[in-house]
Each structure stands twice: as C-alpha cells, then as structure tokens.
Amino acid sequence: MIEHVKPKEATAIINSLLGGVVPKIGLQHITVGRSAEVASFLTALEDVKNGHSMMKFWIGDYGSGKSFMMHLLNTVAMKQKFVVANADFTPENRLYSTENRATLLYTAIIDSLAIQSMPEGGALPTLLEKWIEQIMSETAEELDIDVNDVREEKYVKQLRANMERKLNEVTDIGSFEFNKVIVKYFEAYLREDDELRICALRWLKGEYRNKTHARMELGAREIIDDGNYYNMLKNFCRLFVSMGYNGFIINLDEAINLYKITMSHNREKNYEKLLSMYNDCFQGKVSHLFFNIAGTREFLENERRGLFSYHALKSRLETNKHETNGIRDFAQPVIRLLPLDNTEVFVLLQSLRQIFELNYNTTINIDKEDIRQFMEDIYNKPGAHEFLTPREVIRDFLNVLSIMRQNPDLDKRAFIKKIKIRDERPHDNIKEI
Numbered sequence: 124m125i126e127h128v129k130p131k132e133a134t135a136i137i138n139s140l141l142g143g144v145v146p147k148i149g150l151q152h153i154t155v156g157r158s159a160e161v162a163s164f165l166t167a168l169e170d171v172k173n174g175h176s177m178m179k180f181w182i183g184d185y186g187s188g189k190s191f192m193m194h195l196l197n198t199v200a201m202k203q204k205f206v207v208a209n210a211d212f213t214p215e216n217r218l219y220s221t222e223n224r225a226t227l228l229y230t231a232i233i234d235s236l237a238i239q240s241m242p243e244g245g246a247l248p249t250l251l252e253k254w255i256e257q258i259m260s261e262t263a264e265e266l267d268i269d270v271n272d273v274r275e276e277k278y279v280k281q282l283r284a285n286m287e288r289k290l291n292e293v294t295d296i297g298s299f300e301f302n303k304v305i306v307k308y309f310e311a312y313l314r315e316d317d318e319l320r321i322c323a324l325r326w327l328k329g330e331y332r333n334k335t336h337a338r339m340e341l342g343a344r345e346i347i348d349d350g351n352y353y354n355m356l357k358n359f360c361r362l363f364v365s366m367g368y369n370g371f372i373i374n375l376d377e378a379i380n381l382y383k384i385t386m387s388h389n390r391e392k393n394y395e396k397l398l399s400m401y402n403d404c405f406q407g408k409v410s411h412l413f414f415n416i417a418g419t420r421e422f423l424e425n426e427r428r429g430l431f432s433y434h435a436l437k438s439r440l441e442t443n444k445h446e447t448n449g450i451r452d453f454a455q456p457v458i459r460l461l462p463l464d465n466t467e468v469f470v471l472l473q474s475l476r477q478i479f480e481l482n483y484n485t486t487i488n489i490d491k492e493d494i495r496q497f498m499e500d501i502y503n504k505p506g507a508h509e510f511l512t513p514r515e516v517i518r519d520f521l522n523v524l525s526i527m528r529q530n531p532d533l534d535k536r537a538f539i540k541k542i543k544i545r546d547e548r549p550h551d552n553i554k555e556i
Contacts, residue, residue, distance in 0.1 A: 128152050133482040140475070141521050143514065145194045147243055153474055154195060156467035157188075160460070163453030164196055167413070168203050172369040176404035176412040180430075180440065182423050183460035188513060189417040192460060193374045196415055200372045201239040205413075206250065206363045207372040208232045212380040218396040219389070220349045223332065225396075229352035230329045232373055233359070248324065254366050255309050258286050274313060283309070293361040300345045301327075301358050307341050329355070353400065360412045370411035378418030382428050394433040401439065401456075423457065463513050469498060471513075472520050479524045487524050489535065497523065497539050504543070 132149030139146035154161075167177050183189050197207045210216065210231035217224045235244040262285050263270040266278065273282065286309055290302040304326045311320035322340045325331060329347035337343045347355050360371040381397075384390040397416075403409045423430050423440065431437040442459070443452040463471070472494050480486055489497075501519060502511065519542055527533055 128478055128481055130482070133478050136475075136478050137482045137521065140517050141525070143518060145190045147194065150191070150195050150198050152478065153471060155471045155474075156463045157192065157195065159451065159453060160192065160458060161195065161199060163458070164199060165203070168200060168205065168369070171205075171372075171411055171413045172203070174410045175407070176409045178401050178404045178414040178416070178456060180423065180457045181415060181417045181460060182420055182457055183417075184419060184462075185512065187460050187462055189419075189460060190376055193376050193415060193417050196372070196374060197237065197242070200413075201237065201242060204239070204367075204369050205372050206246070206368050206370075207237050207374065208235045209237075209244075209374045209376070210235060211377040212375060213377065214380060214383075217381060217384070217393050218400075219392040223349060225349040226329045226347060226352055228375075229347065229355065232356065233328045238368075247327065248320075250363065250366065251305065251308055252312060254362065255286075255312055257366065258282065258289060258309075261285065279313065282313075289365065290362075293365040294358040295354075295361065298354075298358055300343045301355060304341055304343055305362075327355075353396075357409055357412065360409070364411045370413060372413045372415065374415045374417070376417045378416050379422045382418070382422040382425065390428065391433060394430060394436055397430075398433065398435050398439075401436070420459075465498065465502070468513060468516060469494060471517070472498070475517065475521065476524065479521065479528075483528055485528055487527050488531065489524070489527065493535065494520075496536065500539050501542060 128149065132146075132152065135146040136149045136153060164179075167179065171177055181189055181192050193209065197209065200207045210228055212228070215224055216228035216231060218228065219225055233247060236246040236250065237244045238246050238250070241249060259273050259282060260270050262278065262282050263273040265285075266273070266281065268278070272278070283306060286306060287302065290298070290305060294302055304323050308320060308323035308327075310316070311318075311323060319341075326337060326341055326343060326346065329352060331337045331346040334344065334346055337346045345351075356371075356373070363371050381390065381393050384393065400414060404412065404414065421429060426432055430440060440457050442457055443455050446452045446455075473491065476487060476489060476494070497520060498516075501516060523535075523539060523542075526538065527535060
C-alpha cells in the first residue's frame with residue numbers, strides 16, 4: 124500500500140501524468156528503477172558541497188524519462204540544501220546568442236529558483252531577504268544591539284557597509300553592477316519601497332533591455348545580457364553558498380533544440396559556450412555549481428549536428444568503452460538512461476493504481492493479474508516494440524483507470540484489448556532557429 128501520499132501530491136501526480144508531463148511534487152512515490160542513478164547523483168552532490176563543480180549529461184530516447192529524472196534530481200538536491208533551477212532549451216532560449224536568446228534562458232533559470240520551502244520556484248525574493256536578514260543579524264551582534272533596532276536610520280550606514288563588504292567577498296567577475304543592484308534591493312526592503320524592489324528584481328532577472336532605463340531607475344550603468352549572463356549565474360552561486368546553501372544546481376532540459384539550430388556557425392557557438400562551462404566545472408574555475416543537461420542520443424552522438432560534431436566535446440563525452448547495459452559507469456559525464464524493464468513498469472503501475480484510488484477516493488476493479496494482462500496485451504500489440512515508451516504505457520493505464528472509474532460495469536479485458544499503439548514520438552522537421 125502506498126503510504127504518506129498527501130492528497131495534493133496524488134492530484135498532482137495523476138493530473139500531470141494524464142497530461143503527459145512530469146509532476147513537480149510527489150515524485151518519490153512513483154520512482155522505480157533509478158536507484159543507481161540517484162546514488163551516483165548523491166555522490167556528485169557531496170563533491171559539489173565540498174567545493175567542486177560538475178556537469179552531467181542525461182541521455183535517453185524520447186519518453187525514456189529524462190524530464191522525470193530532472194525533476195527527481197531537483198527533489199533530491201533541495202533535500203540536500205541546494206538551490207535548484209530548471210529551464211528548457213527552446214528556439215528562443217539558448218546558451219549563445221546576440222539577440223537576447225541567451226538572456227531569455229538566464230531569465231527562465233532565475234525565475235525558476237527553488238528551495239525546499241518553495242519547491243515550485245519563484246524563490247529569488249525569499250533568498251535575497253533571507254540573506255539581508257543574516258547581514259542584519261550579524262550587524263546587530265557586532266554593534267551589541269537588539270536585532271529589531273538595527274533598522275534604525277543611525278545603523279543603516281553600518282548595515283550597508285557590511286553588506287558591500289560581504290558582496291565583495293563572495294562575488295567576482297562583472298560583480299560591480301550586480302552588487303550595486305542588490306544593495307538597491309536592500310534599501311527597498313528597509314524602506315518597504317515596492318517600486319524600487321521590483322526594479323531591482325527586474326535587473327537581477329535580466330529583464331532590462333535598455334541601459335538607459337536601468338540607469339534612470341537603479342543607477343546601474345550595465346544590464347545583464349547575452350555576453351555576461353553566465354558570470355551572473357556564478358555570482359548568484361557564490362551568494363547562495365554564503366547564505367548557507369551547499370551549492371547551485373541548474374537543470375537544462377530539451378537540449379535537442381541546440382541540435383536543431385540549422386545555421387552551423389550559431390550551433391557551434393552554442394557548443395563552444397557549453398564547452399567553456401564544462402571546462403570551468405572540471406578545471407576548478409568555479410565552485411559549488413552543478414549543471415545537468417538532458418537530451419536525446421541524437422543530440423549527443425550525431426556527427427554532423429550533435430555534440431559529437433564538435434571535436435573538443437566529443438573527446439570529453441565519449442562513453443567509457445568498457446561500459447555495458449549490465450556494467451555501468453555513473454562517474455562519467457554522460458549518463459545513459461536505459462528504459463525501465465517490465466518488472467519495474469509493473470511495480471510503477473501498481474503504485475499508480477493506488478494513488479489514483481486515493482485521489483478519487485474510490486476503488487477500481489483492477490488487481491495485479493489485470494495489470495499483468497494489461498502489460499502483456501499492450502506490449503504484444505503491433506508497433507509496441509518500436510514505438511512504446513513508459514510515458515505512453517503510463518498514460519494508457521491511467522486512461523483505462525479513468526474510464527473504469529466512470530463506467531464500473533465495463534468489460535475491462537475487452538476494453539484493454541481494443542487499445543491501439545500510436546507513434547507519439549516527435550517528427551518535426553528541422554527548421555532554422
């Protein structure tokens with residue numbers, strides 16, 4: 124029996140999976156067959172906690188669970204006291220650009236900042252205010268006054284000086300304007316000036332497109348753009364660590380959209396940026412930063428358009444030649460996500476039936492033998508070997524449960540036999556992006 128599933132989690136799990144997306148909460152209740160991957164991730168987190176940085180590529184076919192893995196990594200990392208962020212590569216979001224497309228990726232990352240108390244994102248204001256409160260507490264202790272008195276005007280100068288000193292200690296490249304805007308946020312926080320606070324958040328999230336506006340509203344001479352956004356991510360990483368977090372995890376999904384960039388020059392520039400970030404992580408140029416990138420085998424291995432078309436990346440990302448399906452190496456940068464086997468899918472479907480019943484406060488007339496029959500029927504249908512993925516199996520199973528809940532007298536065996544397998548893999552032609 125599924126235990127400790129909250130009603131909110133049950134609803135999120137069922138609604139998300141029926142919609143073909145990964146639930147943001149409750150993943151621990153439906154995780155099967157990924158214990159080795161999670162264990163390797165925990166080991167990597169320990170290294171990042173100790174000051175190293177990391178980049179991992181999670182590679183698998185369509186529907187193999189890449190997005191699920193990204194969300195699972197989030198849950199694990201937040202419990203280990205990391206700040207996490209999620210963003211998707213899209214035709215408009217990429218690593219390198221001269222048209223604000225890299226800045227859009229940066230904005231998506233900062234917008235999605237999450238911590239354990241705010242797992243759904245939007246945590247930037249909370250993080251900044253937590254840090255400001257820390258500075259206020261330290262200043263009050265230094266001045267030997269009550270922390271509630273430190274907001275008085277006569278102590279503001281000392282507060283600002285302590286904040287600027289701390290910022291200078293933890294930030295680095297391109298930090299002058301970054302630090303100035305955080306001090307502006309501090310001033311807005313003290314004065315309860317919502318307009319100034321919003322302007323500071325806009326700057327920190329890379330939403331200014333005009334230097335003149337930034338200068339008029341914040342006194343900032345520069346803005347976050349395609350050229351400096353990566354430095355700002357590193358500054359945020361150092362800031363989070365100074366707050367007491369163990370590091371900054373950035374998960375980037377849908378990397379196939381880098382592969383789809385048809386202009387070879389632009390595609391290579393994105394791979395060059397990726398290589399630069401990879402080198403920073405593994406050469407010790409940055410600390411406490413962890414990138415997870417999810418993509419298909421085509422994105423990785425295609426010699427004409429994928430990462431393997433860029434020789435410097437290919438030489439770093441080729442799989443350990445001694446690895447097999449039975450003997451895995453999870454320490455290497457590329458982790459290949461193998462499909463769940465039939466036993467794992469069976470365990471998952473049993474869990475989903477129980478969560479479904481909990482969500483709808485009902486009992487569905489499907490037992491273990493019925494689940495076995497469902498799997499046997501669906502996996503033996505024409506096209507199943509080529510097209511069927513865990514995503515489609517899960518959705519079909521939940522659709523069966525949904526129909527049976529509303530039609531309890533239905534002949535379940537006859538209904539299951541009528542299910543048809545469709546090729547739901549994307550077949551979009553490569554367009555110039």
